[in-house]
Every structure is written in C-alpha cells, then in structure tokens.
Amino acid sequence: MFRTRVLLGAGLAIAAAVTLPIINALPAAAVAGRNLPANGKVLFLAGQTTPDLTALKQQVLDVDASFPRPGGVTLYTNISPNACNGLTATCNLNGNVFNFDQTLSEYPGAALAVGLYLADNPGCNNQPLRAIIGRQDADIAGALGQQYRQNLDNLITYLKNTNRAIYLRVGYEFDGPWNCYNTDFYKQAFRVVKQRIDALGATNVATVWQSATYPKDGDAQYKFDFSNPSHLTDWYPGDDVVDWIGMSTFYWDANFRQYQWACDTPTTASPKSLYDRSLTFARAHNKPAMISESTPQGYRTANLDASCTNVNNRVSLNGDWTKIGSWYDQYFSYVNANTDVLRAAAYINSNWEAITQFACPPGATAGSPNCTDGYWGNSRVQDNANIKANFKRELQNSVFVNGTLSGRGANWGGGTVPPTSNPPTSNPPTSPTPSPTGGNPGNRNAFATIEAESYDSQSGTQKVSTSTASGGVEVGYFGNNDWLQYNGVNFGGRNPNMVTFRYSSGRPTNQAFTLEFHAGSATGPVIAAPGLLGTGDWRTYKEISFNVSNLPAGTTTITAVAKVSDSADALDLDWFKFV
Template sequence: MLRKILAGLAALAVPLIAVAASPAEAALPPGKITFFAGQTTPDLTAYKQQVLDRDAAFPRPGGVTLYTNISPNSCNGLTVTCNLNGNVFNFNQTLAEYPGAAVAVGLYLADNPGCVNQPLRAILNRNDADIAGALGQQYRQNLDNLLTYFKNTGRQVYLRVGYEFDGPWNCYNTDFYKQAFRVVKQRITTLGATNIKTVWQSASYAKDGDPQYKFDFSNPNHLADWYPGDDVVDYVGLSTFYWDATYRQYQWACDTPTSTPTVLYDRVLNFARAHSKPAMIAESTPQAYRTANLDASCVTVNNRVSLGGDWTKVGSWYDQYFAYINRNTDVLRAVSYINSNWEAISQFSCPPGATAGSPNCTDGYWGNSRIQDNAAILANFKRELQNSIFVNGTLTGRGANWGGGTPTNPPTTPPTTPPTTPPTTPPASGRDAFATIEAESRNAQSGTTVTAGRLSSLNNGDWARYDGLAFGGRTPNQVVFRYSSARPTTQAFTLEFRAGSATGPVIAAPGLLGTGSVTAYKEIAFNVSNVPAGTTSITVVARANDSADILDLDWFRFS
C-alpha cells in the first residue's frame, strides 16, 4: 500500500527493452492462482537470494509487483533506480532477476499533497489552467511511454490503474477516476499492448473516509459508484491487510473501524462474480506484526506489545489469509504478498509512541512482514504455496500447520455466490455463529414480520430469537449486521443483542441512526462481550423512545 510515496514519480525517456516471453505468462490459468511477490526492487532481490536461491524446492512466484507513475519532473524506476523516501524501484533489474515472471504494476495517479487530481485531469486532456499546454501534454506522453515500455517487455502485465482508488489517502475524484481509467484502457488498445490487462483495485479498507467523496466502505453500494465499466476492466482487485479473528486484538485495538474485513473482501469478490471478472488480491501483508521480533501493534499508533515468543500469533494471520484464498478459488486468479521489512524504509518509519499522520509516522505503523525472518512462518508459507491451487504447486491441499491443529482441506468447488435464502424451517442447533445469519431465519419472535427477505418494521420491544448458534472454542470480538431505517439520519435508537432470551444478558447494544429509507442499508461492526461459549441462543431486541417503526434487519454474524 504505497499511499503517498509516489507523488513525485514521473516518466523518463524510456529506452525500450525486449525480454523473451514464456508460454506460461500468456494468461492467469483458469482454475489456478498465480502467486506474486512484492513490492520494491530490494524486497524482491532479498526474496530471491534469501528464499528462492537457498531452497530449490520453494515454489517460484509466477509474478512480481512494482510501482510507477506518469508525473513529470521526477523518476519512474523503469530503466534506472529510483529512490523515493526509501522505496526503491528498478524494473529492468527486477525483470532480469525474475525471468519470465508476470508483472503487477501499481500505477499511482494521485497528487498528494493538494488532492486536486491533476494527473487524472491531464489524462482526460481537460483545458484547465494548471495543465494547459506542455504540462498536460507531458502527462499524456508519459502515459504512452509507460505503456509502450510494458508492451515491449514481452511480459504479461497487470496494470493497477490508480490502485486503491477508494482509499481516502489518494483523494481521487470519482468521476475523474472513472473517466481516466477508460482513457488508459483506450491508450492500451490504440498502442496494441495486448499483453497489458487492467486491474480495478479497491482499498477494501476497514474505516470510512468522507462519504461526500464516496470513501464510504460501509455503504453496500460503494463499489458501483467507482466502477468504470465492464468494457475497460479486465480484473477486479482488492487489498487484504486484516482478518476477522484477530484484527481487533492488535491492528485495530486503538481505533474504531466501520466495517469488518471479510465483509469488505466478500463484497469485492461478489462484485467480480456479478460482472464475470476474475479477481486479484493485489496487496496483502500482516500489517503491524513483526515476523522477526514476534510482536504486534495497532496500525495507527506504534504501541508494540510482545507476543511472548509465540510465532503462531502471527501465524494466525497467515492461516486466515490462505483459508480465504482456498475458499474463493472460483474467482481468484492471483494473489500478491508484500514481503517487506517496512521499518527499513524511511517512508514507513514510525518510532514507538508515534501516531499516524505525525511528521515521524506519516503512514502509520507497518512492522516487518518478511517470511524469511522466521523459520516456522517460512516453512508453513512454503507448504501453502505447494498447494496445487497455485501455479507451480504440486501437492494436495493446504497441509501447513499454523498452530491451530491440522487444517482440513477446503471443498474442491466453492459456491460461486453466498446463500441468500434461509432454510424453510430454521434449525434449532448447529448454526455457525461466524457465518451469515439471515434475520428472517428466526426460531421465535414477538412483533416482527418478514418483507422481501428481511426482518421488517421492528418497533420498540420487538424481538427475534435465533437458536443453536455455535461458537465452538472461539470468542467473538464483534457482531456485524446490516440494517436500514426510514428514520432520519439524525434520529438515534438501539439494537440489543442478548444471550438467551429477550431478557437475557446484553452482549452488545449499538446505538444506531436512521438511514432515511428502508432501502438505504448500512453495515455496522460493534464490539461484543461476555458471549457464552459453545452453542447458545441469541436474541435481538429493538429499542426506541416511541412507538413508530424503528428498523429492518437484513442479517448478522459474529467475528
């Protein structure tokens, strides 16, 4: 996630190079997933020397990840080394070190500081005063130079156009971004660069930015607002830095997220399915953990705490990561892992006690994600990549043991869409509390009705009970739910989650606001406490200070 570091990058005069292509790089194979390693040239050199060169049996990555841009008057790292705040890129060097590998390219199009979208407007050839004449023409020429360079590499290139388009840190204007994406695709076509595929990558971030600018991840229709069109998007991408079972324990312990990670990730993959597009996890890393030191921190404040020498507490992140990949092989065709010691990069330095956004901690705390810095993580990572779902993998199933017991193999054919209709007769036992519970699948109720697949028109004191929710040996941190309300967006009410009956102990009581319409949904994640272990009943109760309709409830689940 190179947020602001590439603001000064620009295209140089580009001597074109030709590298022999491999038949394996023609496309991401159907039913297989290509593993990409990233994300700077030194990171990739170290990965080659310290992992691949030392172990001939370690699966070779099918691709590498690097970054560039088209802004004038600075370097772009294509043919000579470019160092921006400690982030070093040299495409020629990396391509030589990884012959035949595909390339996933993060094309930075923001212009922090300022957020005036100059690169996007220049691509659109607008007649704005700040880009009129030579400057605007230089942007457009740099774009063509960049595309021609990638065309002449002979590699399969996955161009992440304005990656993490919805990240508030990028300040992209929605309309400018969509229009510029279309122009980039048009230039690829005009230049005959058939080896370049476009990737439309969401930040899939756990906290909303300003909804006025559509940085509203909790909005279920968020992605549609940013989509430039089926005719110009080849791959749908996402970033995955956090996982449900652990993100509140360390990474988000000192902040309040507005969405649960897997809710966001599932939304992106389901969007890809709905548009018949393959998907790519374009960025992934266990942010705020350190594999060498075995400690962890919050992402917005460097408050590192020791993990007591227990590598499996970091391993849990990887276990969830690979489990998610295995569950979504129907749509995922590539995953890119950032194997970086972030603390060695000045851009990401953040001393103990520093807070994100301060001069000495501009991008928050990142830690060290290098797998070679911990022997147990390295061995398990190797076994995961040996899984035959990956290109270059030859073994059956996951096989790795991240400390939670021997994993079970996933179904060979995962469902292409999540279930949308509950059983006719809700089961009285054995429902996974961590899976989506459709609100209409209640076992008992008072005052509720079902309308269009949701529990509707709950009034003060109305309740619905859900029996047989199995928590097993896991302790949930949050309850996640989707609701709507015709009440004004300034009017508050409460939705209680109780253990057992409608008068049982309260485990969560989020205060909510109206959404203005029963068709305007919001997803909320709220902390829970004192959830009974094993299998239990959970009852939801609506509370307000009047007798009018309060809310409709679509679904909930624990995480």
C-alpha cells in the first residue's frame, strides 16, 4: 500500500483525565523512563485533532459520567518557519485542525502526546533535520536555519509551561517511507532535540522514538526495510536520548489481509511480528513502550463497511459490527498481554472522511490527486453503540489509568469473556415444542439476578432443564424475533449502566446474532443490542456485560428479543440482571 503523509501522521488515544505524576523510578515492570504512569498502569490517550477531541468530550464524556476520561490527548505540530503550529491559535493544516490551548482547557490535567512533524512538504530534502543539526548548507544557512532552531526552543518552552506530562514523538514514524528521512540526519536531530529539552529544563517532557512498524518495505538503500532484523538498531539514536519506544498499530492479523491489505502484497506476513519486535527492543533497552498511533484503518464504524487501504473499494459487512470488533479485540488483548513494558496506548477517534488530507472517494487509489494518503474510513467509537459500549468496558479495566473494574469484561464478538462452566457433550433437542408461560408478575429487583425461566410471557421459546444452568433451568430455542417478557422490573431511583447476562449457543464461534433488550414490549425502545457469537456447544456458556441507554428509573417491563439472520435456533438464556 502506498502512503504519503503530507503534513501529519495518524494518532489518537483515550484514557482518564487526572494529573499524572512524573515518575522516574523503576515500577513493578522492569522498565525505567520519564513520565511512567504510577502503579504499573497503562496510560490511554485520545486524539488526534482538536475537533476530534471536542466531539469525544461533547458526545461521549459529557453525556456519560461513567465513561473513563482520557488520561492523555494527542495533537500534532511542526517547527517549519512558514507554517502555523496550533500552539496558541487555531491552525488548519490540510483539513487537520489544531488548537493546543483549547484542547488542554477541555481536558484539564490530561497528559499530552505531541507528534512533531520534521519532514519536508513536499520533497525529501530533510531541511528541518539539517536545520536542527545546525548544518550550514546553502538552503538553510543564516536566518532560515536559525528560525527552525528558535521554533524548536519555542515549542519546548511551551510544552514545559503546560506543567503536564508530555510525550514528544520526535519525527514520528521515522522509518515510514512517506516521511523520507535520512537515517543519519534523523538520529543526529533526535539527539539535538533531547539536548534542548535538557538545556531548557523541560523535565516534564519525555522523548518518544516511534517506528511506523509498517508491513511493507520501502527502499532498503535508505533503510526503509522493516523485514531487516537489524532495522530498529540502524535507526536508534541511543539510550541516553530516548525515553520511550513507540510504534503504530493500524493492522492486526485477523483483519489486515481480509480487507485492509486484500488489494496489495505486504512484505511482512504478520504485522504483529513487527509490534513484537518493537517490544522486544524496548525490553532489551529497559525502555517503556507506547502504542503511539492506532486505528482500524479502512473500516467505518458508522456504516459497518470496510475497504482496502490503498484503494477505496468499500464492501458491506452486512450489519455485523463484530467484524470490526475483532480489530479492537486483538488491540486490547495485545495491550493486556504486554503490560510489563507497554505502558501507554493511543487511539485515533476520527472521522477521516471529514478531513481533506484523508479524503478518498470510491474507486480512488492511494497517491492519486484526490486520494493522497489512501483510504482511512471512520474510526469514531461513538458512531456505533456496540463498539462504544465495549470500548468503555475495556477502559474500565483496572490495568488502565482510571480503570476501576476487574478484567476486560468486553465482548467484541471474539469471546474475550471465558465460559463459566465446563461444557458437557450433549445438546438439547433440535425440535422445539410449546411451553407454558412462566408467570412472575410483581416487583422484581432489576439489580438482582432474574432467572430467564421466570418470564411473564413469551413467544417461540421453550424451557430447558439442565444441570449446567442456574437453578437447573434456562430458556432456549430462540429463533428470529422470539422473545421473553418480564413485568415489574424495578430500578428504583437508579439508572443502570449495563445489562449482564449468561447464555450458551450451539452455533459456531464465528457465527453472529443479536439479543436485543427492549423497554416495554418487543417493539418498544431498544435499550441494549449486544452482538453475540455462538459458543460452539449448548453447554458452553459466556457471561456478557453490555451498555444500556435510554432506560428511565422506576418500574418497567423488559423484553429480550433475538435477532437472527436465518431460521435456526440461536441461544439459550440462563439469567440476566442490570448493574
């Protein structure tokens, strides 16, 4: 895939808004570095433009106080004498809008990751790098070179005066062929940036050395050779000037060949192998690691479709949000599996199609005048209720700064929540027979376990007796539009955040369906619509927690309705409750 980033790279992240202490001591993990989050936790950041972050605040954080606030935010800037930098006034760079003062005021106490762009625009002359180094080449001798260096000092001083934990990504994605950096100039310039940070006393500013971790080699002559085992070593400016090791994670093995790279041939079979190499490098150098940029490139959360990243050839996902969910599942799984060294993660919560630089109409090819940077799609989590709810639950995990709950608890359609019992070998009968209704009118506690078989009325379902169910009975044979209704569910004066339930399914683990929860009848307002996957056996269970919305406090009727795309039975429901 061809990518060129004219002024900016990608990068965002989400976490919790607290003032982060600057910690230089060694935490529980065997890494050391400036601005390590306390107690071995992972800092989650959000970005990547000021409008992106304002929308996240207004559409998610301001309307849901239980949604963990970002522990940091991500923005971009440059030191080019003839370009705006966005530090104290709004700056529009090819549709990317930045206003550091505005974003910092909207996210009080949050850390700040800064992508410092040091490439030419356009060209591969490495003028910013050569100016930082202080070379006296004809094009930068005198006032122009001095202005570059003064702008660098002005940036560092601004970041110092924020009194925030700062992560300065110096020439981010240094090895991306689209940036066209010269290896030696880059390493020398990185060292000068660190020297100026120290000289100006900016002890709150940590340097981040971020690889593009890109699965396709560029010109090996210029060391854009990701498949080279010594690739990172060739670009490394030194332990004495690097505080953090960074990487980009736009592709995961379950996704990138099916959609994102279906129109191209990578030189690296597994993007994860590049991420692993970065973490191995960080461990070897005793440095903390950061996912500096991440987004499900090529997918649209609002439209549920996907495309190759180098050609806009969108195809529908047929309403199956879990096909995007698998990207998020691998992303959060990777973070959770590597917390010994991976101490920060940034996510790009952006509608790329609304940004001029990343526009790419249907049929356009990366590198063409109307699709310069390839196809990116829309990665805003708030544009899909299922993705937003699971994203929220991931951030509530106590491994993250401001996380307070145990474990991941999300279900992206890949079954991150393990079964609660060992599966017996028998299945229920395949031909349902009529069953009487349950009948438990009266006052039910919404926050206590409600057994599925205690329904007041039903359509199309049947009770199933089994020792693996709570109380020895569950309700099965759910087909499309079959439902269970529960009257008198009492929420008191409290609005619930989530519905939790236990289910099993004889469907394969890659086959999706939905269980909707309605307020009132089966045609009433939908308060939650978790997408589910088969568990592979009727006696293999999963417990799922899913965000609820639009549910008033007080007493109401709750109806659970199955939505299935075929005529076969979908699930057995054991119990549910609200939390």
